[in-house]
Amino acid sequence: MHPRNPHLYFFSPTGGTQRVAGLFAENLNAADACTDITVHAEAKTFSADDCLLVFFPVYGGRVPGPCLARMRALRGTDTPAVLVAVFGNRAVDDALLEMRNTLTPQGASHPVIKPRSHA
C-alpha cells in the first residue's frame, strides 16, 4: 500500500475528542502531526500523498458550526480523509454526512468512523 503522510485535526471544546485523537496519534506514531483547531485553523492545502484524519464531536446531532468554519480553511487534491465523529452515546445523526458534504467540494474523499465518547 502506498504510504501517506497522516495529518490529524481535532476540534474539542471539552476535551473528549482530543483524547480520541490522541489515541489515534499514539498508535500511528504521529503525535507531531496533530493540530488543534478548537479555537483557530490555519489555511492549508494537502496533496494525494497526504491523509487527513478529522476528529470532531457531535453536538445536538450536528457538527458544531465553528468546527465546520475551521474545516473550510483546508483544501485537498483527491486527499483521502478519515472522518471520526465522537459522541455521547445518544446518536451521531447526520453529523458525519454534514462533515463529508463540507469536505468533499474541498477535494477530500473519505471513509467514516464513529467512536463513542468515554467521557
Ligand SMILES: Cc1cc2nc3c(=O)[nH]c(=O)nc-3n(C[C@H](O)[C@H](O)[C@H](O)COP(=O)(O)O)c2cc1C
Ligand atoms: C451541548 C452538547 C450537545 C451534545 N449533543 C450530543 C448528541 O446530539 N449526540 C450524542 O451522542 N452526544 C452529544 N453530546 C455529547 C458529546 O458529543 C460528547 O460528550 C463528546 O465527547 C464531546 O466532545 P468534546 O469533549 O471534544 O467537546 C453533546 C454534548 C454537549 C455538551
